[in-house]
Structures are given as structure tokens and as C-alpha cells.
Amino acid sequence: MTIPAARRRGRPRERVLDAEAILDTTLTVIRDAGLKGLTMRVLALRLGVSVSALYHHVPSRAGLLANVQERFAEGLDVSGFGNIPLREALARWAWSYLHQLRRQPELVPVIVEVPLAQAPRSSLMYQRVIAGFAVAGWPEESTVASMSVLETFIFGAALDSPSPDDAYEPQGAEHSPLLARSYAAFSQAVEDQEARPRDLVFSMGLEAILTGLHSLWGSGRGWARAGAGMRPDA
Amino acid sequence: MTIPAARRRGRPRERVLDAEAILDTTLTVIRDAGLKGLTMRVLALRLGVSVSALYHHVPSRAGLLANVQERFAEGLDVSGFGNIPLREALARWAWSYLHQLRRQPELVPVIVEVPLAQAPRSSLMYQRVIAGFAVAGWPEESTVASMSVLETFIFGAALDSPSPDDAYEPQGAEHSPLLARSYAAFSQAVEDQEARPRDLVFSMGLEAILTGLHSLWGSGRGWARAGAGMRPDA
């Protein structure tokens, strides 16, 4: 890191910034200091400019995060759809989705909260997934909801990523032998599978969802049964 | 709202605050102004005290949020476990969980991020759920992970709550007839079921997960199959 050359007051002869460079540095800062650590001052410091210089290339901090979301969607693995069996293509997509969210858990709120309207490139990703369902012969009415179910599960799985692996350890276990035994049994399975707890939970949930969805839409009962889980008191 | 009587400088004759009152007002503020809107200044203003007075009853803003999490766990419906069929008890619990998160979506990060170590009362809730699995005869090694899968899905479902119902509407649909048809078919199902899109997705996911988990652990193959969804390239 060289000491940035002091810049005089007016417009420099060569342009110093562009949106791309700002985005790159944004991701680095988020990785290093988290979303809360992403401040315009820190960003400016890393880029060697003044804070207000950023506003010539990015409308606001929120606009910056929309760019983050766009780049994220392009990083997901949709290569399986149409090329390998759907179940494997979905697993590949889901794991890449989770993996990318886990690599930067601080991005989860960004991905979830940025409206799709501000991220047109993200919908290209969705097209690939839906097309995968269609090619595999799933009824058209089932595909959007099925994808949403998977995405919902993935978001949830990404949420507890910051927590340590022993977050499953109960607090008041000494007061409940059953709870203690259950956690011990789960820990044993984790050991046997040579996996991390959260990975085992994710793979089990993924397997259950894919199996469940298939049974739902293969049974020919469709929404009649898919809606069976409606809230009792709704 | 009466104009608060001006308070003199020293210790008042009667105590003005306590942790319970602060928690009540905290929830009100979060409901009105969101988590970002929860500032110590706003909180103090609503309570009619100075900002620094809060620190006599609460260690920090984070400590305040731990209290929020504790109260949340006590509001979940675990009444079904041990009393009605497990599948229905789980559905009741899951819907109450989701419903409470949806009522205050801003609470999601609080619930997820506050370490269980700081919320001992939350683990009482988990005990009830695990006991429900046990009574229904599920293998001990399956219960913790099964509950986690459900919780993961619930968290994910709560995340997109702030987004409007038409968030499922694609952006570039005009470029993809398939995507347009799929969304239309889903919308039709929503109309037929007289449900909101996100409710339909949740009930479908819940149904799929319960069916899938049952098939997983009823097949006698247990983790061997539950682990089948492991990341291909892991």
C-alpha cells in the first residue's frame, strides 16, 4: 500500500474513480469489516479519495448495495440446468448459492432486501432455474413456487452462518436429559458424516425438500395437497 | 400523550424507569420505526427521560435486543407437542413462529443473531419441540436436525416479508415467454387458493419438508440418505 499522492483541490487531470473500482473496494471492505463497517469514509480512505468524491459515481450507499446484488447473482452456478438431471442441477445451484452467501454472510440482507426492480440482471438467473424445471417436465404451475421454497430455505441457511458451529449446543441441557441425549446423537452423526453441523442440516433439508416437492407434484394432486400446510387458524 | 413534567437534575424521589418498561417501549419503537429507527435518543424521548438514564437499567443497545429475543421465544405456540399428532403440532408451531416474525420483520436479525447463550429462556421452547419428536417416536439422532431444518425454512420465509406481494413478478418477463407463463400459472394458483403468494410458498414448503423428512427417517436409511444432498464439490 503506497502512500497516496496528495491531490490538489480541483478536478484532477486523469479520472481517479469509476463505479467498477468502487464496487470492488466495497466488497473488500464488507469482507474485512462487515456491512456495518462499510462506511463512506472507510471506502473513500481505501480508494484514496475524499468522501464526497464517491457521490459523483454512486447515488448513495443504497445504490452501491444494489450493484453488489447484481454482481452476486452473476456468480451463481446455473450450469446444470438443461444439462444434467434436475435434482443434481438444483443441488449444484443451491450449494453455490449457499456457499456464496456463506463466504460473505453480511451480504444476506443486501441480497434479500434490494428490490429485484433495481437488479434486472438477477432475473436472468431465475430464468435459468425455471427453464430447468420446465425441461424436466414439471407442471408449469409448480415451478415458481418450488424455486421460491428452495430459495427461502437457502436464505434461512445462510442466516446462521455467522454463528459458531457449536450454536446447536443447548443451554439448559443439564435440566433436560432428553435434550442432552438428542444433541449428543446429532453430534455423533456429525462426526460419523465428517461434516460440519450446518452442512449436515442443509443437506438434509435440501434432500427433504427435493423429495417432498417431487412427491407433491408427482402425486398428481398438485396444489390441493401443496396447500394442505395452510395455517390452521388462517 | 401528556407533556412530560420537567424533571430536576438529581435523582428523582420515585424511580422513573425499569427494564420491563424499557423493553415494552423498545418493541413499540421497533414496530413504528423499524430496527434502524430504534435509537437510544428516540427511546429516551418516548420514555420521557434523558438518554443516559437508560444505561442505569440496560448495559447497551445490544443488551436491550437480547431482552427482545427472550420475550419473543415465550410467544411461540408449543401447545401442540405431546397433545396432537406431531405433524399438526409442528405446523402450529411453525406458523406461530412465522406469524410472529412477520408481525415484526425487523425482529428477524435480532432473533437470529442474538446468541442463545444470552437467551436461556429460549431453550425452553426448543425442549418442547424436541420432546414432541421423541413422543412421536422419531429416532433420537434425527430430531435436532429436523427441527433445525424447519427453523431454517421459517427464518428464510420471514426474511422476504417486508417485500410486497408482487415481488415474484419477474423483471425481464417480456424477453422470456416461459418465465411469463410460469409466473402467470403461479398467480392463477394463488387466486384459486385465495391465499397470498408468500403464504402459499410457505405452506408448500412446510408440506414438502414434513413429507420429505418423514420419508427420510421412515425409510430406515437415516443419515445415509439424509447426507445424500451433500455438496458435490465439497
Next chain:
DNA sequence: ACCTGAACACCGTTCAAGT
């Protein structure tokens, strides 16, 4: 012990002044 008021070290955003 419990409250007030002032202070400290931060934020995101705006804008006149410079080239």
C-alpha cells in the same frame, strides 16, 4: 442509586469552491 446535561467520536449526505 438514579437522573441530567454536556461531551466524544463517530455516521450519511450536501454543497460551495476549486481546476
Next chain:
DNA sequence: ACCTGAACACCGTTCAAGT
């Protein structure tokens, strides 16, 4: 057009001074 520096209206937290 594009950068700087100062300003504005906010944060959470601390602490001496008061009763």
C-alpha cells in the same frame, strides 16, 4: 466533469455533577 474540504444533522456511549 470531477475532486476537495467544510458543514449539517444525526448516531451510541461516557461521565461529572446533582439529589
